[in-house]
Amino acid sequence: MGSVVLVTFAGRQQRMEILTSYVRKALERGLIDEWHIWDFTRAPEDHDWVSNEFGPVRYMHADVPYMPKGSLSKSSSFRMRASIGSDLHLALLNPADPDNFFEFIIGGWDNQGCGLRKLSREGLKTFDREFEPYWIRPTPGVLSNGSANDILLQLDPSGVPSLFVNGVFIGSWPEITIAEEASVMVRGGFGADLEILDVTDSVRRYIGQPQEKAPYYRSYDYYAKHQAEYAETVFLKCDDDIVYMDLDKLNAFIDFRILNPHYLVLSANVVNNVACAYWQQVAGMIPRELGQFEYPPEYGGSLWQSPEKANALHDFFLSKTIKALPLPKQVIEMSGARVSINFIAWLGKDLKHMSFGRASDERTLTLDLPAFLKRPVGIFSDFTVSHLSFGPQELGLHVERLLAGYEKLMRQTLGLKEPERVADLPHLAVA
Template sequence: MAPVILVTFAGREARMEILTRYVRAAMADGLIDEWHVWDFTRSDSDHQWVTREFGPARYMGHAVGYQPCGTISRRAPLRLEALISNDLHLAILPKDDQETLYEVVVGGWNNQQSVIRKVSRERLNDADRSDATMTWARLTPSVLSPGRANDIILSVDGTGTPELTVNGVVLGRWPEISLSAGADVMIRGGWGAALELCHVNEPVRRYVGNPGEQLPYFQAYQYYAERLADFADALFLKCDDDIVYMDLDGLAGFIDHRRKNPRYFVTSANVVNNGVCAYFQQVSGALPASLGHFERPPGGFGGTLWTDPDKANNLHDFFLATPKKEFPLPSKVVDWQERQSINFIAWLGRDLQHMALARGDDEKMLTVDLPAFLERPTAIYSDFTVSHLSFGPQEEGVDVNRLIAAYDKLMREKLAL
């Protein structure tokens, strides 16, 4: 069966911990095969949490700082499969020297030269290396192959001497560097070269986008579109990091409907706190008038729910008090021709051929521009319910801590934790 891959743009720790429990339960049940967590964090504390929680990095943009990739010792070399065209950087941090690191640049200077620099650890992610000590340099023309995953082996012999082999060629051996106590190793790309570690195939893995990008999500769509051959048979789910309830009993039906209905470009779950979904939920009678009027957002965008935190608070409270945890739509599937929020959507891997998105509004591209160009509708599937915590305009007034505590309690009841 074609794999089901969930993509999440991470991430805020306080808002994502509930989602993490649901997703891991779905993976344990065999509903989701892989979880690709894209690190688009905006704070160092959130970045550190994502790094700890979601395992090894599979991919990192060219401007991403060093990421952990393993250890070396006299007993165990470090083996990597690195897809990169130039400027592979390895940081070797000796376990018996907490002040120093050795930076190995493989295929720098347009894949023509390799060097080792001795650097203080506090300068690990500094761009300026002008005061670093160059301890070794060698001309290495075309050492990295852009057409394959490069085999990298970093080993330490019985005397503590490190040796680096690239694609079967010994790049260097350095007796002047002692790693008799072993070392931690970190890795990154650089100078325009993104890095993919092809040996990282854990079911849950990280993808690290370039930091500081405005509207950074295009990086993820382009990654998958450029690898169409690898993902054409997959089914993709994409959810926000602040999904705080997921109806696992309805997820299989959502996935099955998505597989069997290729005419839709994207299909949305039935989302609590989503303007278009709320409109249809009230049309069906699931949301009483006492909660307020949930109008059809103009063109599918904005509307009073999107901007009104009190309305969002009341809607969440009503959902939490509803025994069945469902707000049925007027029909099992609602065809839609306008914009909608992409809090939890699904698409078919074959459609990645259309998804090399430019930098910009990915929601508009996925639910308006591409469906119009391809003459394919989008849809909302009634029988799979998720709850979305908040939109940006709601932030100042939504009672985040109280709602997270309530949804955490619900999650523990549903998952019998």
């Protein structure tokens, strides 16, 4: 079996910071190999946090504006390997001209030409272009749609840039001189998504279409298109508001997933998950005083919509000495019933079944596909995670108090120090 890849749909900073500590520790221990953060953020401040926290961009939807990629100087050329069939754009930011940038268009006009513009830096945030490039050259078929494209931008000793694409000289511009190190940003555009193949960091970002209402299908579509690459991979997918993870049992969860390929999807034993709560109560792990945790086979249920039940369940779990709510047996098999996919695992070989378009990923993965393929969904008892909230629970959930409790638990579990308060720091103490 190949690598273990964790996929997370990001994200809300307030909810995701605790998860980040657990995942970075899992990477450190070698429990997982890669963390793919799909940026489906809506608030600008969350997008900025994700951009600053989680490493370089591997994939960008065509509608994503410029993102940083590297730098260019007389002593260091800019190189990139890219998968894109047209409309690759490079932005060259000269520190001597803080108000403007140069835009290199590679494979524009349906992959028929290359061009160069000089634009205000406001143009980094938008696709609007009011005038034609001041330099254009016919370059039919300059970008390959079936193999990696090698991009080279270099400076001669006098600071003049030259551009090469797949070993072919595109142009040189004596009117541009770069004396100091310049930044380079990249994007696709006009229907062309960009994948930056030389980004192989263990933690990396994938950016979907900005502000798309239901964007999650894009990640499954991406992996389905790359199924040959990921055929031997074990995939984990978790929500951005997983606030507890029993890392000591994660390896057992992964091993069970590998050794039991008949399950289409395997779920962790999740705190605040309708199906899991039902079986946790059947096993006598959730007392009746907390309420009845029924299990509707299709969707919803009282836990899903009740902040009071969610608060009580989280408080009960946080109060337990042993952070586990064992099920009646090691694995509960589910057929014909929907399961919330707060933390699940699937095998790369099953990506051939995951080109399901814009359909609900949860319903498709736990109800429709299992019925079609006649393969069950499993809930694995011995690996426990805690999921903060469903949307309907938000109205009355004690978010700040619960996050404080889970952060304390995380620090105890991972052996991290408590954050120092300003008053505790002598040189910052308030008089």
